[in-house]
Every structure is written in structure tokens, then in C-alpha cells.
Amino acid sequence: MPHSSAAARDDNESLESLVDSLVAYHRLPQVAVKDVDPTRPLVQMAQEELAAIREGLLDEEECLRLDQLGEWLKQDLVRLKPLLEGRRERLVTSWALVHPDSRLCHEGRTLLVNAIGRDPAAPGSELPADPASDLAALLVGLEARGESALTRLALDRYLRLSGDYPQSRLLSLFGTCHALSGARRALQRRPAPGQDPEHPARLAESMAECRHYLSLAERIAEFRFPPLVIAVGVSGSGKSRFTSGLVSRLGAIRVCSDAERRRLHELPQDKAYPQAQAEPPAVGIFGEVATERTYRHLASCAGTLLDAGIPACVDATCLKRWQRDLLRQQAEARGLPCLMVSFEADEATLRRRIEKRARRQGFEVANSLVLLDHQLAEREPFGDEERLNLVHLDTTAHNAAETLVDLIEEHVKLG
DSSP states (O other): OOOOGGGOOOSEEOHHHHHHHHHHHHTSOOOOOTTOOTTHHHHHHHHHHHHHHHHHOOOHHHHHHHHHHHHHHHHHHHHHHHHHHHTGGGOBOOHHHHOTTOEEEETTEEEEETTTOOOTTSTTTTSOBOTHHHHHHHHHHHHHTTOHHHHHHHHHHHHHHHOOGGGGGGHHHHHHHHHHHHHHHHHHTOOOTTSOTTHHHHHHHHHHHHHHHHHHHHHHHSOOOOOEEEEEOOTTSSHHHHHHHHHHHHOOEEEEHHHHHHHHTTOOTTOOOOTTOOSTTHHHHHSHHHHHHHHHHHHHHHHHHHHTTOOEEEESOOOSHHHHHHHHHHHHTTTOOEEEEEEEOOHHHHHHHHHHHHHHHTOOHHHHHHHHHHHHHHOOOOOHHHHTTEEEEETTSTTHHHHHHHHHHHHSOOO
């Protein structure tokens, strides 16, 4: 796989810059690899890591747990092989090999080496693999260090910027393998008997670290029943502001209508398009046909996350009953819990928020207020069936963020 030496940055990375760099790197054009088996890196890593760990484990119960992990990996690889085969053109040399001296830093601390914490000496690490391998290595590295909030933020940002939601279905497979690599590294750090006066303490430390990674591998492989949260509300109601807090606090990954609408129309993600604007590109983006296409795409992305065992939160106005039904069916068809949150504020507050945002973005305030009036007039009331899975949130309340978390935890189990 080719890579540009100019793209290799061996320096300290913040989490945001690292994720941005990963997304950009994974988008680089790759050389066709028609004869490469996309499952080979996974098979080689799983087999060799399991064998190496087994040699260092003396406890029969731990060996049994290891065998169960191996069986899960074998079955999941068979289940996901068609997805891996369909993503063959995405195979890429690991970002870690191109950036060996980089560091991920947070609040003055170095968290991970080669920034994503991937072991360059792991079996199969030199082989081109799905981008999910790099992302999974980063998530495992953060989670192993107790940085769950950063883990969730990294996943949310990567998926939102890349739009590669199908990759989420591969994260447990690659993540389990990377966790096994961590366990194997811990065992390799064990001191030899008689060569270290602190041998018992260091031995206990390495074994504890090994078990920590094995427990993490089991958590990653564990079957989960993720919920779907549907955010409903007009512009200025506070949906985006408050749903962003669900990422780090509850682990729900957002699927945002603004980002996906622009992606569908191949428009820059960093440019805002006022819906009240009459000329292109707004008409093409916000017309009836484009809106239906957008909501079907949102539903597909949310369904993919649910299939991956990841809680999903759709951030869209969802003013029409058919839009809410389309999204809700993604959870119900899978037998998963669903909660709709109606984000609400009085009209004076809505107008004040819209005016402030329009001025900040350089839009005509009058046009933005026309849009708000249109949304208020077009929104359809909730039906009786919807009210079974509906909660209301007053976003003007001083404790609205805490209330939202409490409401969700009360109605569905996240994580």
C-alpha cells in the first residue's frame, strides 16, 4: 500500500487531530489488492496471539475463557466475512506504521504511542487490513487506560467525519484481537525467575495487566442490546447541543441529519446551508425528494450501528410522523428498545437562539426565522403509539443536560 512521506507526522497529536488524520489517511486512494484475502490479518493475529497467551497462562479457568474467546472470534469471522470481502478495496497499511513516532496526548499526558497504540510487532500487522483495524486499536488503547469518555468521543467523531458506518460492525472483531495483543505484550514483560530481586511483584503486575486485557477482550466480544434514541425538535430547540453530551456520558453515537444530508450531496461538511435559502444548493438539499432520501439514509446508518451493538442517537428535526416511524422501525425490527426525546422550548427562546445562530453563521436573520415558522406550522403531533416511547425535555431548564441523561437511563439501558 502506498503512502506519502509528507503525510507521516511524527509528533504529538490531540484526540481531535488524530481522528481527523486517521479519517484523511483512510480516504487516500489505495492500490488494488485483488489477490489479498481481507480476512488474513485477522486470522493470523487471532491464531498467534491466542497461542502465545495460552503458553503463559497456568490457570485452567483462564485457559477455558481463552478458548471461548477463540471460538467467538472464529464464528464472528465467518459471520462478517462477506462484509470484509465487500470492503476489499478499502484495505490499507496501518496508520501506525506510517507514524511510528507520534504520540496521543491529553491534558499534558501521553496516552498512546504511535498515537493509536497499535502494536507494530503484532502478528499480521504488516499486512493491509480494513481501516476498522486502526480505529479498533485506538479504541482499545483508550479503553484499556480507563479513558471511556475519550473512547466514545473518538468513535463518534470518526464515524461522523468518515460516514463509514459499516465499519462499526467490524470493530468488535478487530478490537478483540487488539485486546489479545495487549494481553500477550503483558505476558512478554514478565521477568525471568531469579534474574530480578523484585520478581514476585513484577510477575504479579504483568499477570494483572494480562488479565485486564483479557477481560477487556471479553467485554468487547459480549453480545449487547443497544437502544435507539430519536431526537425530535425544531431548529433552536437544543437537539444538537444536548445530544452531543450523550456521546461521552452514555456512549450513544450520533447520526446527524446535517452531516449526512451534506454527505449525500457531496458538499463540504464545514459549510452551513440555510434551509430558507431559495436558490441552489438549498433547494436540492432540502427539497421533498432529498429529505426522504436523507431520512432513509439516517435510518440505514442507525440500523448499522444497532447491528454493531452500539447505541445510536439520531439528531434530526423529525417533524413528520413518517420520519419518526421510519427511524423507530430500525429498533423495533431488531427487538431493541427505542426512546424518542422531544426537545422543547418556548417560542421566544427559540427565536432568540435562531437569531443568535444566524448572526454567528452570517445568515439573514429574517430568513432563518421564516424557516422556524415553517417548521412550527409543519410539525405533526405525536400519535398514541409514539407516546409509549416518548419523553419531553424542557431545554430552558438549568439542569436540562442531567435530566436528559436521567430520562434515558430510566427508559433504556445504554452501553
